Amino acid sequence: MSSVSGPVKDAMLGLVPNLRAFAVSLCGNIERADDLVQETLLKAWNNIDDFQEGTNLRAWLFTILRNTYFSDCRRRRREVEDRDGARAADLSVHPEQPGHLDMQDFRKALDALPPDQREALVLVGAAGFSYEEAADISGCAVGTIKSRVNRARSKLTELLSVSPPHEYGPDAATEAIISRTARGGSY
Amino acid sequence: MGNTRSAEPLSGPQPDPADDDNTLTEQTKPSGAPNQSHLRIVHSANQRHVPPAAMLPPDRRQAPDRPPAMLDRTVQVQIGRLLRDVFADVAAEPVPERFVTLLAQLETKEKLR
Secondary structure (H helix, E strand, O other), rough: OOOOHHHHHHHHHHHHHHHHHHHHHHOOOOHHHHHHHHOOOOOOOOHHHEEEEEEOHHHHHHHHHHHHEEEEHHOHHHHHHHHOOOOOOOOOOOOOOOOOOOOHHHHHHHHHOOOHHHHHHHHHHHHOHOOOHHHHHHHHHHHHHHHHHHHHHHHHHOOOOOOOHHHHHHHHHHHHHHHHHHHOOOO | OOOOOOOOOOOOOOOOOHHHHHHHHOOOOOOOOOOOOOOOHHHHHHHOOOHHHHHOOOHEEEOOOOOHHHHHHHHHHHHHHHHHHHHHHHHHHOOOHHHHHHHHHHHHHHHHO
16 A cells, blocks of 8 residues: 555545535535545545546545535434525525626525535536446436436526516616617627 | 527437537637626627527517527526536635645555554
8 A cells, every 4th residue: 555655645635626626516615625525535545445546536536525425414414404405496596786697696506406416417517527427426327417417407597597586576777688688789 | 580599408318418518618609708707698698699588578588489598508508617617716726734734644654554
């Protein structure tokens, strides 16, 4: 083991930024994300014999991380219930500036997705894994990943709808944008 | 009508959405969008595309040749961009010291075995 520890250490260090990004997408805050990454690195190091050299270290680490997160969630049952789909149903992200959504709004919408859908969408749409790799990481079928990704995209589209809640109606600025857009004018 | 865009349904057999994203990123040429991380629903009016149904007055939203806003290609491309931007935002940060230290300690312990 000591003969490969140098390269393995370097490879893991190089993957930390990616692992942090994935961890943040899973749990929604950087402090908890970094704790997850810490736990992941320890587990990976202690179980390095389970890793087949030449296979995808990044995918292997992502797998450890997501397993750590979801078993952690099962212990923190109340936190999971706060973040699951039931909350997403009545959450719509109304942008502060009419017609304009930024990364913060998008993060909120992403956090409102059910965890398995968010995970699938991030693995495929952000972390750059194939459907097959994402299925391996998540421990499910490729078809399951595809349907989670589709549902996540549909839900995001719904949550990110620029139309404000119907009980308020569009504000004056949005009305102006709508009518100018309908006439084909530029904004 | 002049709507040349065809929206594929999200259900049933379909092209890989991840592939679609890449294809569309190449095809779609936003006119000088200043900040790609913003979901510029309004900005889509500057392109040749018809704006998402949600931006249209109620009477135009039901146009039969107009796919529902949920499937709008422009929105999907922008979601893809935002997804990657949000991920890259964290991935671009330098490695916190705690991890450098952790791995160095693990390596040292290993070498001392």
